[in-house]
Amino acid sequence: MSTENTSSQFENIREKFGRFRILIVGRANAGKTTILQKICNTTENPEIYDGDGNKIDPSRIEGSMGRGIHDVENELIFRSNDKFVFHDSQGFEAGSKVEFERTKKFIADRANTTYLKKRLDAIWYCIPMDKIDRAIQRSEEIFFGECDPNNVPVVVLFTKFDALQAKAVLKLAPSDRRLPLQEKLSKLPPLMEEIFNSADVWGRLAKMAYPPKCSVRLENIHKGNEGHNILVENTAAVLSNEVLQMLFVSAQETNIGLCVKYAAERVIISGIGRMCNTGFSHSREEQICRLVCWFPHFQWVSCAFWDVGGCGDADHFMSTHHPALAIIVVCELCILGCWWLW
Numbered sequence: 001m002s003t004e005n006t007s008s009q010f011e012n013i014r015e016k017f018g019r020f021r022i023l024i025v026g027r028a029n030a031g032k033t034t035i036l037q038k039i040c041n042t043t044e045n046p047e048i049y050d051g052d053g054n055k056i057d058p059s060r061i062e063g064s065m066g067r068g069i070h071d072v073e074n075e076l077i078f079r080s081n082d083k084f085v086f087h088d089s090q091g092f093e094a095g096s097k098v099e100f101e102r103t104k105k106f107i108a109d110r111a112n113t114t115y116l117k118k119r120l121d122a123i124w125y126c127i128p129m130d131k132i133d134r135a136i137q138r139s140e141e142i143f144f145g146e147c148d149p150n151n152v153p154v155v156v157l158f159t160k161f162d163a164l165q166a167k168a169v170l171k172l173a174p175s176d177r178r179l180p181l182q183e184k185l186s187k188l189p190p191l192m193e194e195i196f197n198s199a200d201v202w203g204r205l206a207k208m209a210y211p212p213k214c215s216v217r218l219e220n221i222h223k224g225n226e227g228h229n230i231l232v233e234n235t236a237a238v239l240s241n242e243v244l245q246m247l248f249v250s251a252q253e254t255n256i257g258l259c260v261k262y263a264a265e266r267v268i269i270s271g272i273g274r275m276c277n278t279g280f281s282h283s284r285e286e287q288i289c290r291l292v293c294w295f296p297h298f299q300w301v302s303c304a305f306w307d308v309g310g311c312g313d314a315d316h317f318m319s320t321h322h323p324a325l326a327i328i329v330v331c332e333l334c335i336l337g338c339w340w341l342w
């Protein structure tokens with residue numbers, strides 16, 4: 001199989017599946033928008049499109065956005081990374097049956113659609129830890145108790161985990177309270193852990209009819225903490241097949257280490273395993289193409305070096321993209337180059 005064939009196969013996959021689609025659920029003020037911005041490496045608000053792809057004027061829904069009320073059918077796309085499309089469920093923290101039914105129908109329709117471009121690929125459910133005593137309310141009970149995600153993986157995001165610090169301070173032993181600030185801070189994580197464990201949020205979710213696949217703790221995301229990398233890693237790990245994993249891993253641009261990990265595992269290690277077992281191995285060109293499919297800058301790399309689709313060259317790429325991006329691509333190519341020589 002030629003390099004060009006393998007490249008166009010991946011392009012066909014992208015063409016067929018479109019953007020990686022994520023539904024984010026959670027009560028108002030849970031930190032949903034902040035995490036989406038972090039994933040897309042921006043501080044801008046997303047552009048909003050209706051279910052038919054028409055752009056919506058944000059001023060038309062400004063009042064409702066402020067209250068955290070969004071139409072689950074609307075598509076949110078950040079200009080900084082348009083390989084993702086997000087849906088923000090209407091907050092159903094009050095246990096509103098109407099909102100819940102709408103979200104449930106959305107999940108059922110999008111999970112089962114054969115039109116892959118509209119398919120829902122993952123669900124992120126946010127539970128803020130600033131109100132840990134009320135972490136599981138009616139909305140969580142009905143979502144995890146009555147809403148079949150139809151094999152779409154659900155990841156729980158324990159957002160604002162840093163809020164447990166204030167509660168942990170109250171649990172400090174009297175002798176520890178007199179310690180210098182840094183030492184005092186070092187005593188807090190085990191206490192935060194204790195508070196989190198005693199609330200048994202994960203244990204209660206795990207016993208429900210449709211338990212989440214996994215959870216991540218996110219803290220100080222609004223202050224630039226890099227915890228979102230764990231979310232990216234865990235989401236990739238629970239996706240049901242390699243095509244979806246490739247779409248997700250190559251769509252995200254914030255965790256290049258993850259791209260390297262999947263490229264190494266899925267191409268190099270599995271290739272060596274296949275060669276040992278069957279004696280069959282792909283050509284070098286095809287292996288390289290398979291490797292770059294896991295990287296976000298795949299199109300530019302392939303354009304620049306193999307001129308796939310005749311859309312550019314390396315000089316053009318370097319002059320038209322941000323220098324940091326160019327450095328990442330050069331690093332990717334170094335890794336690939338080393339592997340080629342080896």
Ligand SMILES: Nc1nc2c(ncn2[C@@H]2O[C@H](COP(=O)(O)OP(=O)(O)OP(=O)(O)O)[C@@H](O)[C@H]2O)c(=O)[nH]1
Pocket residue numbers: 026027028029030031032033034035065066067068069091159160161162163218219220221222
């Ligand atoms: N302490 C803390 N605050 C956070 C964190 N992430 C976000 N916030 C703050 O929480 C508030 C709400 O964040 P948003 O991202 O707007 O929450 P949202 O869920 O999109 O809210 P709605 O759109 O109104 O439903 C903002 O003031 C954020 O700065 C975090 O990790 N820790």
Ligand SMILES: [Mg+2]
Pocket residue numbers: 032033034068
């Ligand atoms: Mg929001």
